[in-house]
Amino acid sequence: EAQVTQNPRYLITVTGKKLTVTCSQNMNHEYMSWYRQDPGLGLRQIYYSMNVEVTDKGDVPEGYKVSRKEKRNFPLILESPSPNQTSLYFCASKLGQSSYNEQFFGPGTRLTVL
Amino acid sequence: AQKVTQAQTEISVVEKEDVTLDCVYETRDTTYYLFWYKQPPSGELVFLIRRNSFDEQNEISGRYSWNFQKSTSSFNFTITASQVVDSAVYFCALSDENTGFQKLVFGTGTRLLVSP
Numbered sequence: 001e002a003q004v005t006q007n008p009r010y011l012i013t014v015t016g017k018k019l020t021v022t023c024s025q026n027m028n029h030e031y032m033s034w035y036r037q038d039p040g041l042g043l044r045q046i047y048y049s050m051n052v053e054v055t056d057k058g059d060v061p062e063g064y065k066v067s068r069k070e071k072r073n074f075p076l077i078l079e080s081p082s083p084n085q086t087s088l089y090f091c092a093s094k095l096g097q098s099s100y101n102e103q104f105f106g107p108g109t110r111l112t113v114l
Numbered sequence: 115a116q117k118v119t120q121a122q123t124e125i126s127v128v129e130k131e132d133v134t135l136d137c138v139y140e141t142r143d144t145t146y147y148l149f150w151y152k153q154p155p156s157g158e159l160v161f162l163i164r165r166n167s168f169d170e171q172n173e174i175s176g177r178y179s180w181n182f183q184k185s186t187s188s189f190n191f192t193i194t195a196s197q198v199v200d201s202a203v204y205f206c207a208l209s210d211e212n213t214g215f216q217k218l219v220f221g222t223g224t225r226l227l228v229s230p
Binding site for chain 2: 031033035040041042043044045048051056058059088090102103104105106107108110
């Protein structure tokens with residue numbers, strides 16, 4: 001089944017404890033992206049990647065890191081999480097850089113930082 | 115800059131009523147794409163439709179229809195004969211040439227509650 005998977009789905013952590021949210025897609029998509037969803041703000045892009053070893057900042061990259069060493073994986077790293085990073089995170093992928101292709105979203109990761 | 119406005123925060127209807135969700139967008143580009151996504155209570159995001167800026171034809175898919183009007187920068191979504199399963203948050207989104215089509219700009223979403 002074609003899908004985007006994220007792990008973990010739920011995470012409660014404490015301020016300053018490094019964490020990684022994994023994202024993997026099995027559709028051989030070139031493009032991958034991370035968004036966060038907050039009440040009243042919709043979804044906002046954190047980082048995106050157009051291909052292996054090619055990443056760029058989105059609208060809210062502060063406090064996050066990403067890497068794209070393999071085509072299928074695009075982990076989101078929070079080196080020192082803070083309470084304002086409590087949010088619902090979505091990973092997405094699409095076939096190519098063209099916007100004609102819709103983005104497929106993972107199931108989401110709900111993160112709480114205490 | 116790009117912007118998507120969904121002025122309706124929450125709409126409540128009774129089953130079988132028709133409901134329209136509004137979406138107004140802003141972009142300086144002539145080439146852009148508009149999307150609608152559904153987020154049911156389970157939380158995932160489900161793609162519903164894509165429309166490019168050169169195609170103003172309305173679209174109908176079962177009980178769903180979309181009205182794209184460039185003159186008013188709107189891309190409204192109508193559900194005919196709503197059902198309880200339509201209860202969800204609906205997001206309108208925009209992607210344009212200015213960003214190299216590398217991101218979706220989302221509206222804040224409209225929560226639709228359909229009661230029996």
